[in-house]
Amino acid sequence: MKKISTKKMTAxxxxxxxxxxxxxxxxxxxxPSLGFLTYDPKDVVxxxxxxxxxxxxAAIVSAISSAIELLFRGGxxxxxxxxxxxxxxxxxxxxxxxxxxxxKNGAFIGLVAGMVVQVLAMLLWNYVMDPIYFGMPREAVVAMLPAIALFNVLKCLINSxxxxxxxxxxSNALKRSGLIQKKEEEHVSDKKAMAVVGTFLMITAVVILLSVANLI
Structure with missing residues (x-):
């Protein structure tokens, strides 16, 4: 397994x-109808x-930054x-x-695909988790889903x-400064990427089935 470089770790x-x-x-x-959902630009970083x-x-940065947010804002x-x-x-x-x-086309296509995946994922997980987290009836959550979808679409559009x-x-400035180098970019195998996607879909399916059966 290739070790992470000091420069990449710093970045x-x-x-x-x-x-x-x-x-x-x-x-x-x-x-406005969902004041507890607020936009922040961390997904740009x-x-x-x-x-x-x-x-x-990206997953590492997301996990660390969300943990820092948890320390300062609570949760x-x-x-x-x-x-x-x-x-x-x-x-x-x-x-x-x-x-x-x-x-550029790849970046655009990737961001559009990311928006679709995020909107669908957050609809599913809000449907499952909001009744547990907020203690509200699932019918009330279902009524909020269109607003949740709108929020995630707007958030993804702004970030994109x-x-x-x-x-x-x-990117060019960082490369000129020597903080990042092209050879440090990840080369993730398709099998690993598909394994992660498959695991996420399986967990989502299990959680949805449990919620439909009123077991959670």
Whole structure:
């Protein structure tokens, strides 16, 4: 297994800190009917990590920045899990596609695919988790799903536009500075990527079946 370089470790640490700071400092409600859902630009930074280094690095930055957010804003393991799930379904999907189609079109297609995956994933997991977390009837959660979908679409659109605008200038600047090098980019096998996707889909299916059976 290839060891992570000091420069890459430094870059990921800086990105994790920056993503956490942006999340803590800048939060904007996008859908008035769901004030508890607020937009923050941390996925832009996580997306930079994904495009520069690959989906596993993006997942690391997401996990660390969400843990930092948890320390400062409070919450529990469910908050952390939903934050990581939201970021990773969007960013890691985009990063996997961009790795295979390393072009502007690849980045655009990846971000669109990431948006679709994130919206579907968050609809499913909010349907399952919100009755447990908020103690509300599942019927009330179902009534909120269109607003939740709208929120995630708007969030992904904003992050995608910002990422498409700033990725190349920042990437070129980091490469000129020597902080990142092309040879440090991840090379994730298709089998590993499919295994992760398959595991996520299996867990989602199991949780949905349990919720439908009123076991959770």
């Amino acid at each position: 990921l640490a800086l990105m994790s800190a920056l993503a956490a700071v942006l999340c803590l400092m800048l939060r904007v409600p996008l859908v 996580i997306g930079m990590a994904g495009f520069l280094f690959g989906p596993w690095s 529990n393991i469910i908050d952390w899990m939903m934050n990581v799930l939201s970021s990773c379904t969007f960013v890691c999907t985009a990063a996997v596609i961009y790795r295979r189609m390393h072009s 536009v910002i990422l498409l605008l700033i990725y190349k200038p920042i």
